[in-house]
Amino acid sequence: MVMAGSAPSLQGKPLWLLAELTYRCPLQCPYCSNPVEYTRYKDELDTDQWISVLRQARKLGAAQLGFSGGEPLVRQDLEILIAEARRLGYYTNLITSGVGMDEARVAAFKEAGLDHIQISFQASDEELNNYLGGTDSFAHKYEMARMVKKYDYPMVLNIVIHRQNIDQIEDIIRMTVDLDADYVELASTQYYGWSKLNAELLLPTREQLARAERIAHEYQDRMKGRMKILYVVPDYYETRPKACMNGWGAVFLTIAPDGAALPCHAARQLPGFDFPNVKDHAIDWIWHESPAFSRYRGFDWMQEPCRSCPDKTKDFGGCRCQAFMMTGDATNADPVCDKSSHHAQLVAEVDRMTAQPIEAVRARPLLFRNPKNSRALTPNEKA
């Protein structure tokens, strides 16, 4: 999600606003990156509060807007929010599973001025798709993907790739070809929230990855000019971290369903934070002055090896959440980096997770993302 052509002088504006409208979702994907304790956050912003968020962020310079969730289609006021976003001049993206969509709604979105729809699939065959999503959704998704095209949107499909569907990658790509997709994002699972709980059952092996990558590249060549395939490898296998969020509090602003403002959608898991809420504070203050957004801005918070590393201006020391999850301290270098003293530990952990044969992995139950599991896993809440 690079802002092409954006100059460094632009840092300081929340160019990208991610509006997580709700944590409610008809699907139960075990690779979901929503917080495990999502059932705790019950008070969703109402329509007027969201409109206020859109206006305030736009004034601060936000230009890209993503509606996501959970499943944003659950919100019956989505059409109203899209219309307001369009009026304000946002480029508006809807990130959806397609469940809850029908032709009337797609038509209404078009009318309201939605710019772009991205539909996610869990797999290419009905059985695995429905198993991974915890819902019979495949046939409907297929139909909705075609609907998107019928209403003159580019068809953008997203498939989250992991150990249990990566061997079907060729079928997955063939499905997207059959659907006549324009853009296909084969995104490796990112291990936050629910996906972290299921990481052992989701992280692909090196061999699986090498094969998938080869196939993806083959199709990239073959489909050139007709369909663009984006293949994102899991960073656990890299030696340099990704430039997470383009830097903390640099361009991304996420508003969670309850109004919590986050520098990235996974940041909620970091300890010792009091993330400001749009119900209590103006976004101007949140972005420019709140302690949470300033904490890892710039480079002063860094420790070695990042502090004296020339690459810090490129990757900002990687992902704070990943540093916290694997080292216990969010100010450490992302352990994906091989200069990190924790890198060897990450490699060992990856080897351990992927040592089990696939049959054994398949035999173990995935922990599905649903309210019952969330309540059971959230302290102070009863299932």
Add this chain to the structure above:
Amino acid sequence: MTDPLITADTVPRIAPLFRFQWEEAQNCHVLLYPEGMVRLSGSAGEIMRRIDGKTPVAGLVADLSAAFPGADLEQDVYKFLEAAYGHGWLRSVAAG
């Protein structure tokens, strides 16, 4: 995609995925597309804002020359259009 030959009669329009607008916070014209934004220079903005899917390249050049008298713009306009086609920002309206 092959590079289209741009002539005086070519009628460019902004490609469907892109939106061109003035961005107050950036103090410049921008092109927005899924998950990205391109900031345009002053002269690029002046060319882009005249592209309406009806005016041929010759018309764009004439209009710009009238707005900025004394400047020899023709070369620059063609150069920019070539680059813009290359980035996929523009398509041609079919003649006919």
